[in-house]
Amino acid sequence: MSRVMGVAPALEPERPRRRALAPLEPVSTRTRLVLGVAFFILFFAAWSVFTLGGFVSPTFLASPVTMAREGWLLFTEFGFLHDIGMTVWRVLGGFILAAIVAVPLGIAMGAHKGVEAFLEPFVSFCRYLPASAFIPLLILWAGLGEMQKLLVIFIGSVFQIILMVAVIVGNARKDLVEAAYTLGSTPTGIVRRVLIPGAAPDIAETLRLVLGWAWTYVIVAELIGSSSGIGHMITDSQALLNTGQIIFGIIVIGLIGLVSDSFFKFVNRRLFAWSALR
Numbered sequence: 001m002s003r004v005m006g007v008a009p010a011l012e013p014e015r016p017r018r019r020a021l022a023p024l025e026p027v028s029t030r031t032r033l034v035l036g037v038a039f040f041i042l043f044f045a046a047w048s049v050f051t052l053g054g055f056v057s058p059t060f061l062a063s064p065v066t067m068a069r070e071g072w073l074l075f076t077e078f079g080f081l082h083d084i085g086m087t088v089w090r091v092l093g094g095f096i097l098a099a100i101v102a103v104p105l106g107i108a109m110g111a112h113k114g115v116e117a118f119l120e121p122f123v124s125f126c127r128y129l130p131a132s133a134f135i136p137l138l139i140l141w142a143g144l145g146e147m148q149k150l151l152v153i154f155i156g157s158v159f160q161i162i163l164m165v166a167v168i169v170g171n172a173r174k175d176l177v178e179a180a181y182t183l184g185s186t187p188t189g190i191v192r193r194v195l196i197p198g199a200a201p202d203i204a205e206t207l208r209l210v211l212g213w214a215w216t217y218v219i220v221a222e223l224i225g226s227s228s229g230i231g232h233m234i235t236d237s238q239a240l241l242n243t244g245q246i247i248f249g250i251i252v253i254g255l256i257g258l259v260s261d262s263f264f265k266f267v268n269r270r271l272f273a274w275s276a277l278r
Helices: 029-052 064-077 080-111 113-127 131-142 146-170 174-182 187-222 230-239 243-271 273-277
Strands: none
Touching: 029 064, 064 080, 064 243, 080 113, 080 146, 080 187, 080 230, 080 243, 113 146, 131 146, 131 187, 146 187, 174 187, 187 230, 187 243, 230 243, 243 273
C-alpha cells in the first residue's frame, strides 16, 4: 500500500504585535492630528476650570472668554494687525540677514579645517552671549529704530546657524568625497557638487529651528524702547494689568510660529524630497 507524502508548507515567522506606546513606533497622520487637538482641548478645559471656577484671580490669569474678548478689541480698536505685521517683518528681516551671513561661513568652516580653526573659537565664544545683553549697546549704536531690533535678531541667530551648518557640512560622507576625487573633481567641485547638495536638507532644517529662536529675540527687542509690535503691546498690557491681552499676544506668537514652521516643513519636503530616501 503506497502512501503519498505531502510537503508541509513553510511556516511564516510570527510578526510581533505592535504596541501603541512602543518606543519609536510611528503613528498615523490621523492619530497624530487627533492627539494634537486633544491636548489643546484638555489644556483649554483646565484653564477654564481654574479661571471661570474662581480658583485663580482674574488679575493674575484671565479666563479664555476674557482673553478672546480682549483679542477682539485689539484687532477692532487698537490696530493689532499693524503690530503683528511689524513683528513678522522684524523676525524675517533679522533672520534673513543672519542666514545670508551664516550659511556661507558655516559651509566654509565645515569644508575647510583651516577656516574652522580660525573662526570656531570666536564663534563658539559669541554663541553663549545672550542677545538681550547687547540691547543697551545697540540702542547707543543704532538708536531705537528698526535697525536695533534687526540687529538683536541677527546677533541671536547668526552664530547658532554658523556652528550648526559647520557641523552638518563637516559630517559629510568621506566615501562620496573620495569617489569625487577619483573621478577627477577639484576641491572647489567637491564643495559645490558633493558637500553642499548633501548637506542642503539638514541646513534647511537648521534654518527652520533657528527661525523659532528668532521669535524669542524679537519679543525681547520690542519690550524695550519700541512703539509697535507684539512685544510692545504686551508691555503696555502689563502696565494696565490686562492679562487677557498679554495671553492673547502670546497665543498669537505661537500661532504665527506654528504656521511658519509648517510652511518651512512643506517647502523643505518639496525642495528635498529625495532626502527621505537616504
